[in-house]
Amino acid sequence: MNMKELYDAAKSVLPNSYAKYSHFKVAAALKLKNGEVITGINVENASFGLTNCAERTALFTAYTKGYRKEDITEILITTEQDDFISPCGACRQVMSELMPSDALVHLVNNKGESKTVKNADLLPFAFTEDDL
Numbered sequence: 001m002n003m004k005e006l007y008d009a010a011k012s013v014l015p016n017s018y019a020k021y022s023h024f025k026v027a028a029a030l031k032l033k034n035g036e037v038i039t040g041i042n043v044e045n046a047s048f049g050l051t052n053c054a055e056r057t058a059l060f061t062a063y064t065k066g067y068r069k070e071d072i073t074e075i076l077i078t079t080e081q082d083d084f085i086s087p088c089g090a091c092r093q094v095m096s097e098l099m100p101s102d103a104l105v106h107l108v109n110n111k112g113e114s115k116t117v118k119n120a121d122l123l124p125f126a127f128t129e130d131d132l
Ligand code: THU
Pocket: 019, 022, 024, 025, 026, 041, 042, 043, 044, 051, 052, 053, 054, 055, 085, 086, 087, 088, 091
């Protein structure tokens, strides 16, 4: 895995984050098996609940392009913060369905330091299609 490639991609779109209300900019970069990198940012709204997180923006873009979970190998998420971001519950649920359980999730702070976890470890006992 070339984390620098993903980090550079996420950093390049971080300024585009539309974080007008929280001023908490987030960017994500997804790596696909074919080598393609797909980025996403958080997009806020005056109706706060309509905010879309960076992880979900990247994943929904990948799915829009026709990719599916088996095409995705990892995701990197970064912010301007000293601390590592902890993906929100909604994103964990979406990542649990839209990415492989063994996909790597790299959390990177503003110094470029990283912590890597496995997708499945972010949401034990997830709600899945089997529960429907
Ligand atoms: N945010 C993300 O983009 N990803 C996360 O995993 C956590 C939160 C965004 C949503 C909102 O725009 C801002 O960060 C503050 O909550």
